[in-house]
Amino acid sequence: MKxxxxxxxxxxxxxAWRANGERIAFVPTMGNLHAGHLxxxxxxxxxxxxxxxxxxxxxxxxxxxxxxSAYPRTPEEDAERLLQGGTxxxxxxxxxxxxxxDLATMTYVEVPHxxxxxxxxxxxxxxRGVATVVCKLFNMVQPDVALFGEKDxxxxxxxxxxxxxxxxxIEIVGVPTVRENSGLAMSSRNGYLTETxxxxxxxxxxxxxxxxxxxxxxxxxxxxxxxxxxxxxxxARFSPDYFAIRRPADLMPPRPDDREFxxxxxxxLGRARLIDNLSVRIEPNP
Ligand code: PAF
Numbered sequence: 001m002k003x004x005x006x007x008x009x010x011x012x013x014x015x016a017w018r019a020n021g022e023r024i025a026f027v028p029t030m031g032n033l034h035a036g037h038l039x040x041x042x043x044x045x046x047x048x049x050x051x052x053x054x055x056x057x058x059x060x061x062x063x064x065x066x067x068x069s070a071y072p073r074t075p076e077e078d079a080e081r082l083l084q085g086g087t088x089x090x091x092x093x094x095x096x097x098x099x100x101x102d103l104a105t106m107t108y109v110e111v112p113h114x115x116x117x118x119x120x121x122x123x124x125x126x127x128r129g130v131a132t133v134v135c136k137l138f139n140m141v142q143p144d145v146a147l148f149g150e151k152d153x154x155x156x157x158x159x160x161x162x163x164x165x166x167x168x169x170i171e172i173v174g175v176p177t178v179r180e181n182s183g184l185a186m187s188s189r190n191g192y193l194t195e196t197x198x199x200x201x202x203x204x205x206x207x208x209x210x211x212x213x214x215x216x217x218x219x220x221x222x223x224x225x226x227x228x229x230x231x232x233x234x235x236a237r238f239s240p241d242y243f244a245i246r247r248p249a250d251l252m253p254p255r256p257d258d259r260e261f262x263x264x265x266x267x268x269l270g271r272a273r274l275i276d277n278l279s280v281r282i283e284p285n286p
Contacts, residue, residue: 023048026143032188036178061129192272208278
């Protein structure tokens with residue numbers, strides 16, 4: 001595996017592969033890699049001859065007072081994991097390589113509506129930062145296909161919309177969430193949890209499963225479900241930002257006759273803000 005830090009070196013290597021007729025898959029990350037990221041790399045290998053991964057903790061997607069400085073950075077372990085996973089090229093730029101200009105006056109990519117709700121409501125500007133860096137990374141790598149975890153369901157929706165709206169010739173692949181045995185979705189931010197909190201954090205997925213069961217059983221009072229499960233999380237000493245039932249296609253509130261739902265949750269526990277989601281499909285009666 002080669003590691004490069006500049007766009008020029010990245011383009012030289014990727015350009016040579018492309019000239020050779022090879023397909024390029026891209027896995028953008030912020031590092032501190034876990035089994036979920038390695039699953040993205042493994043999937044990427046099935047979709048292209050070459051896999052490029054990036055590690056860049058993107059300042060533009062962190063708000064004031066968020067964990068940009070504290071975000072776990074484990075470069076050596078990450079490089080080893082990517083190598084073991086069969087990555088061909090690691091792009092690990094400095095902030096000045098990605099943002100040579102002033103963050104306050106540069107061009108941003110905005111995906112309105114989808115970016116404003118749910119996590120966007122609690123983290124204003126977050127998805128503008130995500131869309132912008134993903135757009136820039138896409139322009140740098142120019143992949144054929146890019147893979148993202150479904151754990152960040154809203155992020156994936158924002159990226160799909162950006163790619164569609166801006167006619168980017170890139171296939172976006174969502175990869176199912178990798179969970180610990182307890183059901184806790186793998187996340188770099190799980191490292192903020194104490195041992196007791198980690199056990200308690202498994203309740204997030206349990207509430208999603210319970211709510212999914214109720215939807216499957218025919219419950220359609222979405223507001224009541226949302227407030228009841230929010231309350232359950234509060235009683236278990238989480239500080240929930242939201243527990244929301246939405247339509248997966250556009251993240252809008254569902255109608256009772258919809259057949260596809262996604263239940264999304266964001267809740268704080270100790271130092272961690274945890275997010276998770278579960279999709280529910282109602283099969284037609286035989
Ligand atoms: O999901 C992440 O790790 C980040 O939001 C991403 C997509 C790499 C952009 O910084």
